[in-house]
Amino acid sequence: MNDRPFDNRAWLLVLPVLAIVLFSALLPLMTVVNYSVQDSFGNNQFFWNGIGWYRELLDPSTDLGSRFFGALWRSLLFSAIILAIEVPLGIAVALCMPRDGWRLAATLVLMALPLLVPWNVVGTIWQVFARGDIGLFGHVVNALGIDYNYTAGILSAWFTIVIMDVWHWTSLVALLCYAGLRAIPDAFYQAARIDGASRLAVFRWIELPKLRRVLVIAVLLRFMDSFMIYTEPFVVTGGGPGNATTMLSIDLVKLALGQFDLGKAAAMSIVFNLIILAVCWVFYTVMTALDAEKQAEGPAKGAE
Amino acid sequence: MARRITLGLYLLFLALPLYWLINMSFKTNEEITGALTLWPRNPTTANFVRIFTDPSWYMGYVNSLEYVVLNTVISISLALPAAYAFSRYRFLGDKHLFFWLLSNRMAPPAVFALPFFNLYSAVGLFDTPWAVALAHCLFNVPLAVWILEGFMSGVPREIDETAQLDGYSFPRFFFRIFLPLIGNGVGVAAFFCFMFSWVELLLARTLTTVDAKPIAAIMTRTVSAAGMDWGLLAAAGVLTLIPGALVIWFVRNQIAKGFALGRV
Numbered sequence: 001m002n003d004r005p006f007d008n009r010a011w012l013l014v015l016p017v018l019a020i021v022l023f024s025a026l027l028p029l030m031t032v033v034n035y036s037v038q039d040s041f042g043n044n045q046f047f048w049n050g051i052g053w054y055r056e057l058l059d060p061s062t063d064l065g066s067r068f069f070g071a072l073w074r075s076l077l078f079s080a081i082i083l084a085i086e087v088p089l090g091i092a093v094a095l096c097m098p099r100d101g102w103r104l105a106a107t108l109v110l111m112a113l114p115l116l117v118p119w120n121v122v123g124t125i126w127q128v129f130a131r132g133d134i135g136l137f138g139h140v141v142n143a144l145g146i147d148y149n150y151t152a153g154i155l156s157a158w159f160t161i162v163i164m165d166v167w168h169w170t171s172l173v174a175l176l177c178y179a180g181l182r183a184i185p186d187a188f189y190q191a192a193r194i195d196g197a198s199r200l201a202v203f204r205w206i207e208l209p210k211l212r213r214v215l216v217i218a219v220l221l222r223f224m225d226s227f228m229i230y231t232e233p234f235v236v237t238g239g240g241p242g243n244a245t246t247m248l249s250i251d252l253v254k255l256a257l258g259q260f261d262l263g264k265a266a267a268m269s270i271v272f273n274l275i276i277l278a279v280c281w282v283f284y285t286v287m288t289a290l291d292a293e294k295q296a297e298g299p300a301k302g303a304e
Numbered sequence: 305m306a307r308r309i310t311l312g313l314y315l316l317f318l319a320l321p322l323y324w325l326i327n328m329s330f331k332t333n334e335e336i337t338g339a340l341t342l343w344p345r346n347p348t349t350a351n352f353v354r355i356f357t358d359p360s361w362y363m364g365y366v367n368s369l370e371y372v373v374l375n376t377v378i379s380i381s382l383a384l385p386a387a388y389a390f391s392r393y394r395f396l397g398d399k400h401l402f403f404w405l406l407s408n409r410m411a412p413p414a415v416f417a418l419p420f421f422n423l424y425s426a427v428g429l430f431d432t433p434w435a436v437a438l439a440h441c442l443f444n445v446p447l448a449v450w451i452l453e454g455f456m457s458g459v460p461r462e463i464d465e466t467a468q469l470d471g472y473s474f475p476r477f478f479f480r481i482f483l484p485l486i487g488n489g490v491g492v493a494a495f496f497c498f499m500f501s502w503v504e505l506l507l508a509r510t511l512t513t514v515d516a517k518p519i520a521a522i523m524t525r526t527v528s529a530a531g532m533d534w535g536l537l538a539a540a541g542v543l544t545l546i547p548g549a550l551v552i553w554f555v556r557n558q559i560a561k562g563f564a565l566g567r568v
Contacts, residue, residue, distance in 0.1 A: 116548025
């Protein structure tokens with residue numbers, strides 16, 4: 001990587017992308033910054049409010065603050081649960097996948113299918129599937145004598161959106177890990193067999209280290225997408241019961257497009273964005289570090 | 305053996321909700337709301353017929369596909385030169401720029417819904433497929449750059465240098481030699497742009513009202529005073545699965561590698 005020539009004319013190649021991102025990301029973001037420091041009383045009249053909204057937002061004793069922190073903790077809890085389930089499950093599924101043949105093709109197609117279902121249709125599928133009266137899942141669970149109704153019970157609602165997300169996205173983790181596993185040369189496994197290594201030792205010392213890079217990508221994508229999840233829980237629970245499943249994005253859209261509370265919504269957007277940016281930076285640093293490591297070990301690959 | 309059972313259970317878990325949707329789409333509403341049946345007793349295609357004969361329904365699919373294709377073409381053609389620059393040169397601020405691009409892939413659409421609404425209304429693109437296609441560039445262009453950069457870095461630089469020595473001009477080299485070499489990467493990037501544009505709803509719904517309304521937003525119409533038209537909803541849902549299934553079928557051999565974004 002480091003032997004790439006230094007040439008500032010490369011900027012010309014980047015210009016089109018820069019232009020579109022300035023138009024579709026920076027320009028709107030500036031509007032948001034602009035709203036976030038003003039107050040409006042309708043009639044398109046705006047007044048300077050400085051950091052007033054931010055102060056209110058970050059103070060848990062105010063209405064806005066408690067609402068924001070409530071949604072933030074719910075989003076973080078949701079992401080934590082999602083990662084704790086999907087990453088191990090995804091690795092397990094990847095280890096179980098067939099190596100070739102029609103079975104592999106069929107498995108791949110079926111696994112990729114949930115990823116290409118429009119997000120509100122994912123919501124619809126589970127809304128229908130988990131209903132006690134017309135859905136198979138809800139019906140079976142109720143028949144087992146468990147009180148399950150996602151529109152009334154907080155636990156049921158959380159269970160539904162978690163299992164929905166597991167259904168929707170575990171395949172992404174599994175496919176990533178599968179690609180990582182395929183990249184391990186057979187020689188590694190043969191060496192392990194000669195050494196008499198156990199299945200667990202093979203996983204711990206050969207497969208897991210090779211999966212590190214794809215796992216970083218998987219965790220990054222899964223954390224980000226679950227942290228800003230909107231459509232699926234919105235369709236299934238609408239953020240309810242009460243606001244038990246109101247995630248950060250749902251709350252933000254309610255505030256911005258429902259109540260047209262521009263100042264508050266804008267301040268919340270900026271803070272939301274800064275959190276995302278910070279997490280993104282951590283992952284990016286880890287990823288470039290791993291890349292550099294791979295570059296360094298490149299020539300001595302066989303020695304590992 | 306244990307591996308087969310684990311995998312089988314997982315695949316069953318994936319398939320059941322899909323089966324239930326398909327099952328429902330062939331039922332009448334009376335059967336759906338009546339006793340639970342595992343397969344349609346009186347299969348009917350009435351729900352599908354209604355969608356295909358009503359323009360306000362089937363135009364939704366046309367609208368969706370229109371902005372998805374537009375977005376894929378825009379994203380790939382802009383991302384190609386940028387990815388080449390990132391994979392072949394160092395330049396002032398390249399790392400910062402790359403990170404900033406990547407961070408846009410992670411930007412929450414909820415943050416952008418309102419400003420996009422204002423922006424596209426102001427430039428007169430509101431309620432056109434262009435508005436949605438451009439809005440989806442927010443996350444698809446960075447993703448395409450990221451994927452293509454990964455694939456391009458896998459092509460040795462000697463090829464560029466040899467082509468230059470052989471007297472190829474840059475555009476001719478790029479389109480005649482380089483592009484075919486990363487054909488798989490372009491396919492994978494296009495697949496992901498298609499995927500993320502096709503599944504996104506929040507922005508697509510916010511930026512359209514009548515003329516360019518995507519099918520996913522039209523589906524909410526099945527709630528009416530007379531109650532929920534479950535059969536119709538299920539049929540519309542089943543039809544949204546088809547483009548995804550077709551695309552997957554075409555890339556099934558590249559799919560595992562593709563999901564690792566060229567970075568294994």
